[in-house]
Amino acid sequence: MIKVSVLYPNSDSATFDMDYYLNTHLPLVAELVGEALLSGHADKGLAGGAPGEAPAYIAMGHLTFDSVESFQQSFGPHQGAILADLANFTNTHPTVQISEIKQ
Template identity: 80%
Template sequence: MIKVSVLYPNSEDATFDMDYYRATHLPLVAVLVGEALVSAHADLGVASGVPGQAAAYIAMGHLVFESVESFQQAFGPHQGEILADLVNFTNTQPIVQISEIQQ
């Protein structure tokens, strides 16, 4: 299993609409990638490890797939539509990391 983490960097002028992300964007992604998606969830950054310092990421989305190949096959054809929706909830450029889930 792999996790696709979409990290939205925090900055002084960063904006992020978590309500839109949870209610509209993640369901859109789920419909487009279909059964290849095992699970999805979102995190809202609240703080860093240093007291009083802002979180490095304003938000994060995590998508679980069986494999890198299943992610690429499901996401690839819809990449344009998914990326076009970013302007509806953030002004940041996300960073994507694919990780192997270890158990």
């Protein structure tokens, strides 16, 4: 099983509409990729590791799939629509990481 993490970097000028992300963007992604998506959730950055330190990421989204191939096949045809929606909730440029889930 793999996890696709979308990391939205924090900065003084970063904006992120968590309500839109949770109620519009993630449901859009789920609808477009269909049954290939096993689960998804979001994290809101609160703080860094040191007292008073800002979080490195303003938000993170995590999606799980059976495999990299499953993700690529389901996401690829809809990449344009999904990426176009970013401007509706953030002004950041996210980093994507695909990880193998170990238990």
